[in-house]
Amino acid sequence: MTQHVSDAGYDDEDEDNVPEWADHVMATVAAEVRRRRKELRMSAQELADRCEEIGHPIPRNVIANMESGRRANLPLVDVIVLARALHTNPICLIYPIGYIAEVQRLPYEHRTAPWEAMVWFTAQDGGSLADRDxxxxxxxxxxxxxEAQAAMASESYAQYAVQHATSATEQAEALRDQAACLERIDKAKQRLRVARSFIRRDRGLLPYLPPELADVDPDEPETDTVEERL
Structure with a gap:
């Protein structure tokens, strides 16, 4: 079934003519690509050129066929690159909040508000997700x-203020600021330790830590980090 852009929710449609789910998703993306392209005053060729500059060519005729509903499929990689070329996020092409009244998340589901669909898609909901923890x-x-990096930057500034204070009052104030920053750093490091302990417990991939925060981890051997696996 070929889905026309007008069926993506931008215009009213007959309840008895609800499009197939895959067609609905593709038509929604196509309509939003077209809307954003025109908003940016880009031609289909200019959009194609931008996609090529990004590193994933999408020919002008492919873009034109997609927008007109003549294209049979829309790969995820194309959505990602089109979003970049149109200065937006991929999720905003799939669920264009503010520009469409409702979307259909999955086959056989009733349509819902784009915001609710986006919350689900980006794992921001409180549902029972296998990877929720x-x-x-x-x-x-x-x-x-x-928070740790921000506190460390503030502490460095406070330390400079201590060293260059021109009076006892200024120095005392700078010392108080430095102490507060050190407390923030300690609290942030503790949060990191707790988070990393849970990730380690569940056999997850530990995020990379910059050298200045190397003391967060214990000395014993541990799970691989993101940097080590790359």
Missing amino acids: MLRYQREHIQALS
Whole structure:
């Protein structure tokens, strides 16, 4: 079944003429590609040229056929590259929040709001996911790492302020700031240790740690890190 762009939800459609799920997904992406391309005032050829610059050529006629509903399939790699070329994220082509009323996540499911579909697709929901715990540990690691690096940068600035203080009052204030930063660093490191212990326990791949945070890990041999596997 060939799905036309107008059936992607941008126009009202007859409930008795609900398109097949695969056609619906492809038509939604095609309609959003076309909308964003026109918003950016890009021709199909300019979009094709940009895809080639990125490293994954998508010919102009392929883009035209996709937008008109004549293309039979839409590989995931094409969605990824088209998103980059159109200055957006792949998920925003699949579930264009704010530009479509509803989407169909899976065959035989009732249509739902794009936001709900995106939450599910990006594992932000509270459902019973097989990898829910690992995702939570990895998110916690990312947040704790960001906090540790920010606190270390602030501590370095505070240390400079201590060394260059021109009065006892300035030095005392800088020392208090430095102590607060050191406390933040310690708390962030503890969060990292906890997250990494859970990842290690579940036989997950430990995220890379920069050298300045090498003391977070214990001295004994441990699971591979992301950097070691690359």
